[in-house]
Amino acid sequence: MHIRMxxxxxxxxxxxxxxxxxxxxxxxPAPSAAPPAPTVAxxxxxxALNIDDWASVEAAAxxxxxxxxxxGGSDSINRFVDEFYGTALKERYDITLNRVPVADTVDAVNQxxxxxxxxxxxxxxxxxxxxxxxxxxxxxxxxxxxxxxxRIPNARLVNWDNPAVNLDFGEPVEGYESPWSSAxxxxxxxxxxxxxxxxxxxxxxxxxxxxxxxxxxTYIAPGPGAFQGTRFIKGALFELSGGAEQWLPFEQALWxxxxxxxxxxxxxxxxxxxxxxxTYPKDENELHGLFANGEVDFSITQAIAGAGPLITEGLAxxxxxxxxxxxxxxxxxNYVAIPKNAPNKAAARVLANLLLEPELQAAQILPENGFxxxxxxDVTRVTDEDQRTALAEAQTQLGAAATPAADLAAxxxxxxxxxxxxxVEEGWRQRVLIGAEQ
Amino acid sequence: xxxxGEPIRRxxxxxxxxxxxxxxxxxxxxxxxxxxxxxxxxxxxxxLRLDAYAxxxxxxxxxxxxxxxxFSLWVSGASTFLAAGGALLVAVALSDRRTPARGAExxxxxxxxxxxxxxxxxxLLLLLAQSGLVARIAAALGxxxxxxxxxxxxxxxxxxxxxxxxxxxxxxxxALIVLAVLRTQGRAYDQVAATxxxxxxxxxxxxxxxxxxxxxxxxxxxxxxxxxxxxxxPALLGVRYPRALAVLALDxxxxxxxxxxxxxxxxxxxMTLVVVGVAGTARALERKA
Numbered sequence: 081m082h083i084r085m086x087x088x089x090x091x092x093x094x095x096x097x098x099x100x101x102x103x104x105x106x107x108x109p110a111p112s113a114a115p116p117a118p119t120v121a122x123x124x125x126x127x128a129l130n131i132d133d134w135a136s137v138e139a140a141a142x143x144x145x146x147x148x149x150x151x152g153g154s155d156s157i158n159r160f161v162d163e164f165y166g167t168a169l170k171e172r173y174d175i176t177l178n179r180v181p182v183a184d185t186v187d188a189v190n191q192x193x194x195x196x197x198x199x200x201x202x203x204x205x206x207x208x209x210x211x212x213x214x215x216x217x218x219x220x221x222x223x224x225x226x227x228x229x230x231r232i233p234n235a236r237l238v239n240w241d242n243p244a245v246n247l248d249f250g251e252p253v254e255g256y257e258s259p260w261s262s263a264x265x266x267x268x269x270x271x272x273x274x275x276x277x278x279x280x281x282x283x284x285x286x287x288x289x290x291x292x293x294x295x296x297x298t299y300i301a302p303g304p305g306a307f308q309g310t311r312f313i314k315g316a317l318f319e320l321s322g323g324a325e326q327w328l329p330f331e332q333a334l335w336x337x338x339x340x341x342x343x344x345x346x347x348x349x350x351x352x353x354x355x356x357x358x359t360y361p362k363d364e365n366e367l368h369g370l371f372a373n374g375e376v377d378f379s380i381t382q383a384i385a386g387a388g389p390l391i392t393e394g395l396a397x398x399x400x401x402x403x404x405x406x407x408x409x410x411x412x413x414n415y416v417a418i419p420k421n422a423p424n425k426a427a428a429r430v431l432a433n434l435l436l437e438p439e440l441q442a443a444q445i446l447p448e449n450g451f452x453x454x455x456x457x458d459v460t461r462v463t464d465e466d467q468r469t470a471l472a473e474a475q476t477q478l479g480a481a482a483t484p485a486a487d488l489a490a491x492x493x494x495x496x497x498x499x500x501x502x503x504v505e506e507g508w509r510q511r512v513l514i515g516a517e518q
Numbered sequence: 519x520x521x522x523g524e525p526i527r528r529x530x531x532x533x534x535x536x537x538x539x540x541x542x543x544x545x546x547x548x549x550x551x552x553x554x555x556x557x558x559x560x561x562x563x564x565x566l567r568l569d570a571y572a573x574x575x576x577x578x579x580x581x582x583x584x585x586x587x588x589f590s591l592w593v594s595g596a597s598t599f600l601a602a603g604g605a606l607l608v609a610v611a612l613s614d615r616r617t618p619a620r621g622a623e624x625x626x627x628x629x630x631x632x633x634x635x636x637x638x639x640x641x642l643l644l645l646l647a648q649s650g651l652v653a654r655i656a657a658a659l660g661x662x663x664x665x666x667x668x669x670x671x672x673x674x675x676x677x678x679x680x681x682x683x684x685x686x687x688x689x690x691x692x693a694l695i696v697l698a699v700l701r702t703q704g705r706a707y708d709q710v711a712a713t714x715x716x717x718x719x720x721x722x723x724x725x726x727x728x729x730x731x732x733x734x735x736x737x738x739x740x741x742x743x744x745x746x747x748x749x750x751x752p753a754l755l756g757v758r759y760p761r762a763l764a765v766l767a768l769d770x771x772x773x774x775x776x777x778x779x780x781x782x783x784x785x786x787x788x789m790t791l792v793v794v795g796v797a798g799t800a801r802a803l804e805r806k807a
Contacts, residue, residue: 186772193560193776196560197559197560212774213774214774216774216775217774217775217776220561220775220776221560221561221776295666301758303769304769304772304773304774305772354666355670358674358675358757359673359674359675359757359758359759360758362758369649370649373649373665374649374665375648375649375665375666502775506578509582509759510581513758513759514581514582514759
């Protein structure tokens with residue numbers, strides 16, 4: 081009797097210990113509805129993977145599954161990824177695409193960081209759609225595969241001399257990530273509510289417009305994870321200081337000189353904002369909601385296809401149109417990166433290379449395909465005539481909801497040095513949101 | 519068995535539960551404490567320092583920490599007070615009648631417990647936002663002419679939406695506690711007081727209230743601790759400033775600058791201390807009861 085009881089308790093304890101040991105892995109999977117089991121490659125079958133011999137990379141990638149973690153908040157983007165890249169990977173390289181949707185890219189970053197802390201190698205993530213502060217986090221934690229992105233074949237199509245490409249929010253890319261697409265800050269209005277001639281075309285005109293239409297404008301609260309808001313503020317800084325280029329190298333004195341005018345402008349605008357600037361939408365989706373509900377008259381987008389993808393998704397009325405100010409509309413690129421502990425590095429490289437294929441680049445820009453972001457490649461570097469034509473043609477088929485290409489090009493400026501990001505965000509919280517005047 | 523056998527066996531039987539709790543909670547607590555002292559091997563920081571606390575309590579982060587602490591205390595205090603008062607009224611009303619509370623009423627109280635906070639919060643948002651259902655109906659009836667005329671009930675500076683949420687959600691929870699107390703105590707005291715000539719109000723104040731107060735107070739303190747450390751509802755129904763402590767802590771934790779995690783954890787530790795204090799008070803009250 082006694083022995084049986086002890087045995088039973090012993091067994092229970094054992095079960096508990098086993099369960100407890102299983103816990104770390106159980107709490108790890110991707111924050112998605114159905115966490116797919118990451119396929120882990122057999123302990124590096126090819127010890128010396130020569131990344132400059134592309135045929136050997138493709139051979140090593142054959143049969144692998146690539147676990148691509150990317151923001152999954154848009155159904156149309158998810159569909160685009162599955163249909164265009166999933167199919168091509170399978171047919172051309174015999175690679176299975178496992179698209180892992182995350183609610184926010186920071187979730188994928190935290191997954192990799194916890195893997196580092198737990199000493200898990202290989203991990204679960206092969207490729208992340210990433211840029212800006214999330215790139216900085218992983219680079220800071222030394223968890224990114226170095227020196228690969230300029231050595232994939234299609235890297236020759238990318239203009240690596242462009243500071244907008246080789247700097248990501250001011251942080252040097254240095255071969256840690258490969259571009260996927262480009263975007264540019266734009267505003268959206270409803271052509272059923274106002275005419276094109278009524279649109280403000282500068283920050284100064286915007287202030288005048290807001291004063292005349294109190295409560296009808298707001299912007300996204302700047303901060304980590306809400307770069308669109310930060311970008312809106314930076315555009316104002318550029319206009320108030322009379323130029324964007326001077327902000328490319330970091331210079332504290334320049335900031336000290338011009339930032340008071342920036343806070344003054346924003347505080348002047350504040351009482352005429354939605355809810356009188358008491359609160360601000362926290363992300364793009366919230367602002368789109370306010371716009372669709374008729375609470376405000378402008379929304380913000382980064383898509384080269386303008387309001388097109390939003391209309392496709394039913395997030396904006398059919399009559400929504402994108403437009404830009406005459407100047408200081410920040411454009412940049414977004415990227416994919418491979419974690420150091422990625423289980424299928426060869427397949428991840430093949431996918432990163434596939435993203436830059438000219439015909440897929442031409443497909444990603446079209447609004448009906450659901451992605452609507454711009455090219456990562458420099459069209460003039462494409463040698464194949466047919467592909468060049470296709471790329472040029474796609475740019476003319478963006479539809480009425482997109483900002484005219486000429487307007488985009490005329491207003492395009494690059495982002496500022498990375499150091500300004502925090503200064504803008506913290507300064508905005510202190511000087512505008514909390515509202516302590518200096 | 520010897521008289522030493524019993525406690526040993528009891529501890530042995532408790533061991534699995536203690537082991538799991540200790541491992542899961544203990545590890546994260548130790549880990550969280552470590553991070554709050556700047557122990558972040560992730561970025562190569564392994565020395566222990568008090569910088570994060572200094573920054574949160576008196577440094578640049580303090581400018582947001584103190585308003586956030588005040589906001590959290592205000593929201594959880596007001597929610598708890600209103601919910602406890604409401605629960606008392608509901609429970610007394612239900613138990614005061616000749617027939618005890620029946621299926622439908624008990625179901626209404628219990629069903630609410632099964633409803634996740636997120637669902638409640640999103641529902642409130644859809645109903646009460648300036649472009650919500652109620653505002654639309656009001657506009658259709660011609661009561662208001664545009665969204666901005668509808669009163670700001672959610673995502674407001676004073677946390678009214680959050681308080682509304684918790685009051686609605688916690689009244690049934692506390693009412694069930696009070697009802698349970700009333701049911702076990704029976705009507706004897708009440709009837710005795712009545713035969714001695716006590717009026718309705720007198721009986722409620724002198725008999726019912728003292729009977730349910732310890733249980734209600736303990737429950738209310740649990741509600742307070744819960745609301746104080748909750749994240750999702752203040753995140754959904756709150757404004758950008760002031761933010762609840764939990765929202766602020768997570769914001770620091772998710773900051774792309776991994777060094778800011780220390781501040782996030784320091785705020786979490788302060789929150790834990792407050793909650794532990796409240797839980798201790800609740801337990802002491804329970805003992806007294």
